[in-house]
Amino acid sequence: EAQVTQNPRYLITVxxxxxxxxxxxxxxxxxxxxxxxxxxxxxxxxxxxxxxxxTDKGDVPEGYKVSRKEKRxxxxxxxxxxxxxxxxxxxxxxxxxxxxxxxxxxxxxTRLTVV
Amino acid sequence: xxxVAQPEDQVxxxxxxPLTVKCTYSVSGNPYLFWYVQxxxxxLQFLLKYITGDNLVKGSYGFEAEFxxxxxxxxxxxxxxxxxxxxxxxxxxxxxxxxxxxxxGTSLIVxx
Numbered sequence: 702e703a704q705v706t707q708n709p710r711y712l713i714t715v716x717x718x719x720x721x722x723x724x725x726x727x728x729x730x731x732x733x734x735x736x737x738x739x740x741x742x743x744x745x746x747x748x749x750x751x752x753x754x755x756t757d758k759g760d761v762p763e764g765y766k767v768s769r770k771e772k773r774x775x776x777x778x779x780x781x782x783x784x785x786x787x788x789x790x791x792x793x794x795x796x797x798x799x800x801x802x803x804x805x806x807x808x809x810x811t812r813l814t815v816v
Numbered sequence: 817x818x819x820v821a822q823p824e825d826q827v828x829x830x831x832x833x834p835l836t837v838k839c840t841y842s843v844s845g846n847p848y849l850f851w852y853v854q855x856x857x858x859x860l861q862f863l864l865k866y867i868t869g870d871n872l873v874k875g876s877y878g879f880e881a882e883f884x885x886x887x888x889x890x891x892x893x894x895x896x897x898x899x900x901x902x903x904x905x906x907x908x909x910x911x912x913x914x915x916x917x918x919x920x921g922t923s924l925i926v927x928x
Contacts, residue, residue: 705859732914743920744860744906751914791859797914804850805908805916807859 724792839907
């Protein structure tokens with residue numbers, strides 16, 4: 702089954718304690734992306750990756766890091782989480798081959814609370 | 817830069833009535849247009865897409881959308897709403913960069 706898997710689904714942590722949210726896809730997609738969803742603000746892109754070892758900032762990258770060492774994995778790293786990073790996070794993947802028309806596939810989300 | 821506008825934060829409709837959720841876009845070149853639905857505590861799920869061809873696109877759960885190039889719109893429609901259609905709906909566009917841009921979402925509430 703084609704899917705994007707995020708872990709964990711729920712996480713409560715304390716300010717300043719480094720954490721990683723994992724994302725893995727099994728569709729051999731080139732493009733992967735992280736979003737945060739906050740009430741009234743819709744989906745905001747944090748970082749994206751066009752392919753292995755190629756990453757770029759989205760609209761709200763401050764306080765986040767990513768890496769793309771393998772095609773299937775795209776972890777989101779919060780080196781020093783702060784309460785304003787409390788949010789619902791989604792990972793997504795899609796094909797970006799020229800001529801491709803695939804839609805984005807989303808993970809189930811990670812609800813992060815930073816206290 | 818590409819953009820998507822969903823002008824309504826919330827749409828209310830009675831069960832059995834037709835529904836429309838509006839979306840307009842701006843993009844360079846030919847657009848790839850998508851609608852997604854998000855149910856509470858779930859990720860976004862794909863509903864339908866326009867790539868090329870017929871301007872009326874049919875998708876999952878009886879939804880359809882009409883591509884209008886002159887008005888740069890891609891409104892989501894359903895002839896008869898169900899209470900179970902109540903959810904958050906996102907419109908998205910992809911252009912030549914292949915990076916999708918999402919609208920802010922429209923909350924659809926279907927009243928019994």
